[in-house]
Each structure stands twice: as C-alpha cells, then as structure tokens.
Amino acid sequence: MERRTFLTTAAIGAATAATGVSLPAMAQGKKAVIGVSIPSATHGFMGGLNWHAQDTIKRLKATYTNLEFVLATAGAVGKQVNDIEDMVATRNIDALVVLPFESEPLTSPVKAVKDAGKWVTVVDRGLSQAGIEDLYVAGDNTAFGRVSGEYFKANLKPGAKIVVLRGIPTTLDNERVEAFQAAIAGSGIEILDMQHGNWNRDKAFSVMQDYLSKHKQIDAVWAADDDMAIGVMEAIAQSGRQKEMWIVGGAGMKQIIKRVMDKDPQIPVDVSYPPALISTALEVTALNFVSATPVYGRFIIGSTLITAENAAQFYFPDSPF
Secondary structure (H helix, E strand, O other): OOEEOOOOOHHHHHHHHHHOOOOHHHHOOOOEEEEEEEEOOOOHHHHHHHHHHHHHHHHHHHHOOOEEEEEEEEOOHHHHHHHHHHHHHHOOOOEEEEOOOOHHHHHHHHHHHHHOOOEEEEEOOOOOOOOOOOEEEEEOHHHHHHHHHHHHHHHOOOOOEEEEEEOOOOHHHHHHHHHHHHHHOOOOOEEEEEEEOOOOHHHHHHHHHHHHHHOOOOOEEEOOOHHHHHHHHHHHHHHOOHHHOEEEOOEOOHHHHHHHHOOOOOOOOEEEOOOOHHHHHHHHHHHHHHOOOOOOEEEEEOOOEEOOOOHHHHOOOOOOO
C-alpha cells in the first residue's frame, strides 16, 4: 500500500486509550446504515470484487452489531443510479460506498448523496468531479499504466508496432492510458490502434479480431486487463498468429498468473491490481462509524510487475479470480 492520508486501523486502540474518546456510534447505541453500490459480476475481476464485498460485509456485521449494510449490484448505469436513489429514499443510508459503473453519469447522483449530508466513499473508478467523496480507495492506476509501459519500452525495439485495448470510459482508464503512453514516449514504439474493450473478454475478442484483420504486423498487445487478455488470446489463436506477438494484461487473475509462472512466452508478465480493494474501502468506511479515528482522504494500493520469478506470491488457486 503506497500512500494514505488518514490514520490506520492500528492507531484506533491507542488513540481511544490515550484520549478516553468512546466509539461514537456504538456508545450511543445508534445503528448506522451503509449502502454499497457496485457493478455486477460481468467479468472475472468484478466477480472477485463482488465476492470480497459479500465476504467483508458478512465479517463486519458480525464484528459491529451497530452496522447495517445494504448491498446492490448493477449491470448498467441506469440500474446503479436507481439503486443509489432508492438507498437514500427508502433505506435512509448514513453512508454510501460506491464503485461507479461509469464516472460521468454517476457523478451527479453521488454528489446528491453527499449534498444530503451522507458520508461518501468512492472506490476504484473516480468521479468526473473532484472533491465530492470523503474517502477514495483505489489501486494506483498511474503506476498500473506506467509499469506496463516500462515493460514494453524495455522489451521492444524502436519501430515495434503494438495495439491497445482500453477499459470502460472512466477516469481510471484515462489515468492508465496516459501513464502508459508517457512511459513509452521516445521509445520509437508505434501504437497502431486503441479501442475500448470494456474490461470484457467477449468485447476484447471482437476488438482484437478487428486489429488482426487490419494490421499485418503486431509485435505486442497491451490488453490492460486479464479478462480482456483472455479474449485477445482467443482471437489470436483463431488467427493462428500466436508466435507473432505477446500480451500484457493486468489485475492478477489466477489463470494468467499461472501462465506467467509457467513462463508462457505469450504471457510473459502481469501487473497487479487486487479486487480486494473493496474490502479496504468497506473496512475503512466502517471505522468512521465505530471509532473516533479520522479516516477521510485517499488510500492508494500500489501496482507491481508480476514476473515468473515472483508470480508464486500472487497465485491463489482457491481465489474466485
């Protein structure tokens, strides 16, 4: 975890003992209702994130009897907006933990929650307007793009040709792509094409088919996501061009990590971006209602280059992702 601008869990006991401050919500016997709005499990990373959200909510409910959670998952922007409005209108939530399906259309609804006096934690995909949330928890998207770009720069010769798959249009996707482009600047590497694969393997398969039909030479692919990498590999396999290019995805899917461990030349490395970041967001939000510890600010989890040498540290065969 690279940086944080609030006190951590470890400080709670010491701060309470030193100041004599009681745990506010618990001491007053008040219930706090925390709404949790996340995308549904439309792909592997989000499936893992959903699993971690449910597991963490179960654990927090058992630990803090004054906390109640309302979890809603959405497969589309409109559904997520309706879920959030319903949480405020009918469940009278005290806080909202939200991973926006898309940044722009969720900004106004989330701002309305904040304007209503609720605590807001934004996870992963930032809003299009800065400063709305009390707490922001995410992976280091700039590092995610930079680490990937540095690998391309170090392992491709000037004049090499690559294609890029972007995610869903969000602030984090912008951060990743901008950092990747900055990292390969001056290398002589040519980006032939860049399209949105929406972090979805079926969409990525279609995009990669288009790339393969248009470009006779592709030396490498930045899939920027392990689900998209799966779709990319299938398209390449169907074209019979497996030996022409290698692929870098991201997020640490166990299927991809295993291929890195086995030194698969098509998947030489991966870049970490853990779906368990939702657990961090939920746990820190809960602290706001069960302790006197300030927990507002930014919590950024670093990205690491996963190679054959260190892949075993990131391989969890029993994980849902």
